[in-house]
Amino acid sequence: SQTIHQWPATLVQPVGSPLSLECTVEGTSNPNLYWYRQAAGRGLQLLFYSVGIGQISSEVPQNLSASRPQDRQFILSSKKLLLSDSGFYLCAWRRKGTDTQYFGPGTRLTVL
Amino acid sequence: DAKTTQPPSMDCAEGRAANLPCNHSTISGNEYVYWYRQIHSQGPQYIIHGLKNNETNEMASLIITEDRKSSTLILPHATLRDTAVYYCIVRVDTGTASKLTFGTGTRLQVTL
Numbered sequence: 001s002q003t004i005h006q007w008p009a010t011l012v013q014p015v016g017s018p019l020s021l022e023c024t025v026e027g028t029s030n031p032n033l034y035w036y037r038q039a040a041g042r043g044l045q046l047l048f049y050s051v052g053i054g055q056i057s058s059e060v061p062q063n064l065s066a067s068r069p070q071d072r073q074f075i076l077s078s079k080k081l082l083l084s085d086s087g088f089y090l091c092a093w094r095r096k097g098t099d100t101q102y103f104g105p106g107t108r109l110t111v112l
Numbered sequence: 113d114a115k116t117t118q119p120p121s122m123d124c125a126e127g128r129a130a131n132l133p134c135n136h137s138t139i140s141g142n143e144y145v146y147w148y149r150q151i152h153s154q155g156p157q158y159i160i161h162g163l164k165n166n167e168t169n170e171m172a173s174l175i176i177t178e179d180r181k182s183s184t185l186i187l188p189h190a191t192l193r194d195t196a197v198y199y200c201i202v203r204v205d206t207g208t209a210s211k212l213t214f215g216t217g218t219r220l221q222v223t224l
Contacts, residue, residue, distance in 0.1 A: 034211075044156070092155075099203065101212055103156045
């Protein structure tokens with residue numbers, strides 16, 4: 001069976017500090033991978049998606065970047081965090097040729 | 113992209129059917145309707161999806177109108193564990209990326 005992991009589960013960081021959130025998927029190969037952000041009381045916003053190693057598409061201009069160094073690893077980064085980067089960050093995967101996305105448990109980021 | 117409209121909140125008594133409506137009047141012919149739910153502080157969970165015909169699985173039923181401009185998710189016997197935010201989503205196909213666009217959803221509160 002497939003599982004998706006995210007860490008850390010929670011993170012408190014000062015403004016201007018760097019960020020690295022990691023997502024890994026087990027039990028599948030060559031998945032599509034997604035990063036979403038959910039601000040408090042709002043819907044999910046797609047940030048990045050990847051259809052393969054080293055292939056990243058950005059949905060919105062922002063202070064964040066993503067990388068996919070391995071087939072089942074997706075990393076969300078920032079060089080300098082802003083207050084507005086606070087939120088609930090979700091990673092998701094989808095098997096190519098199918099319709100359903102499966103979400104990880106999320107990372108709650110608070111920037112102070 | 114087709115947008116969806118959902119009521120912000122609904123209440124349902126435990127054991128009763130919960131009927132969650134969704135309008136997607138600008139849906140195009142090849143776009144699927146998806147339903148996910150998000151229990152507090154967890155990642156979204158896939159429920160069901162459909163194109164034209166009504167669908168049923170172990171979690172819920174999906175009723176899509178003949179003109180496809182609206183749909184209803186039915187939880188036949190709601191329990192307290194069904195309390196969550198329910199998202200109605202129309203799938204956007206971008207090559208192989210198959211992005212999902214989430215709105216603000218309907219907050220379903222199941223009560224005793």
